[in-house]
Amino acid sequence: MSCQNCFRQQTHRRTTVLQLSTNEVYFFKELREAGVLEDVNGNRLNTSHGVILVTCADGDQMGDIFTLQSGMTDRIHTLALNGGGLLLPLNSPANTIVAIAASGRFIRVGDVYMDQIKAGMTLKVIKTVALHVHFPCGIAQLYNIPPLRLIDLLVQAKTRIKDECANIKVAAYVHIAWPDCRKRTYFISRDKWSAYCNSLLVAA
Numbered sequence: 001m002s003c004q005n006c007f008r009q010q011t012h013r014r015t016t017v018l019q020l021s022t023n024e025v026y027f028f029k030e031l032r033e034a035g036v037l038e039d040v041n042g043n044r045l046n047t048s049h050g051v052i053l054v055t056c057a058d059g060d061q062m063g064d065i066f067t068l069q070s071g072m073t074d075r076i077h078t079l080a081l082n083g084g085g086l087l088l089p090l091n092s093p094a095n096t097i098v099a100i101a102a103s104g105r106f107i108r109v110g111d112v113y114m115d116q117i118k119a120g121m122t123l124k125v126i127k128t129v130a131l132h133v134h135f136p137c138g139i140a141q142l143y144n145i146p147p148l149r150l151i152d153l154l155v156q157a158k159t160r161i162k163d164e165c166a167n168i169k170v171a172a173y174v175h176i177a178w179p180d181c182r183k184r185t186y187f188i189s190r191d192k193w194s195a196y197c198n199s200l201l202v203a204a
């Protein structure tokens with residue numbers, strides 16, 4: 001499954017680049033066939049005032065993600081943390097506690113990220129968020145987040161942003177680094193994801 005060019009690149013960089021397993025490739029191909037992973041159509045997102053880009057900072061994938069967004073707008077307010085959208089859902093294992101408030105309330109990394117998103121919207125007067133996760137992702141691996149959970153957390157992250165920010169447009173994307181070296185970003189609609197999950201329940 002792995003590509004010789006990828007292997008040479010990884011050896012040259014002396015880094016460990018994660019690879020999709022056979023089962024993970026199968027799962028994402030199934031999502032493609034089910035219409036859950038859609039080709040990106042820039043028209044879905046009103047980027048006329050720019051976008052807040054929420055993405056993992058992964059140095060091996062971030063360039064590809066940024067290039068895609070650059071094709072939609074040249075006004076990109078980037079908020080990149082390890083894990084990107086995986087940090088936002090309240091029940092995400094990657095949304096770890098970073099401090100305890102004087103009130104005793106736990107402050108999580110997702111709360112800090114949400115504050116940064118809101119600040120970016122205010123500072124730049126941007127009402128559009130391009131919300132990304134990617135796979136394979138080191139944070140997903142660290143917290144044992146498989147692909148199905150990854151997409152579910154992406155959808156939950158979108159819901160959180162929309163719940164906490166009035167009149168915000170959020171487009172959710174997953175970036176996949178396929179074993180044959182192709183890098184692709186796909187749009188995820190909440191409705192199609194829900195329909196897919198419901199079909200799994202019916203089949204069970």
Ligand SMILES: [Zn+2]
Pocket residue numbers: 056057058082083084134136137138139140
């Ligand atoms: Zn990552």
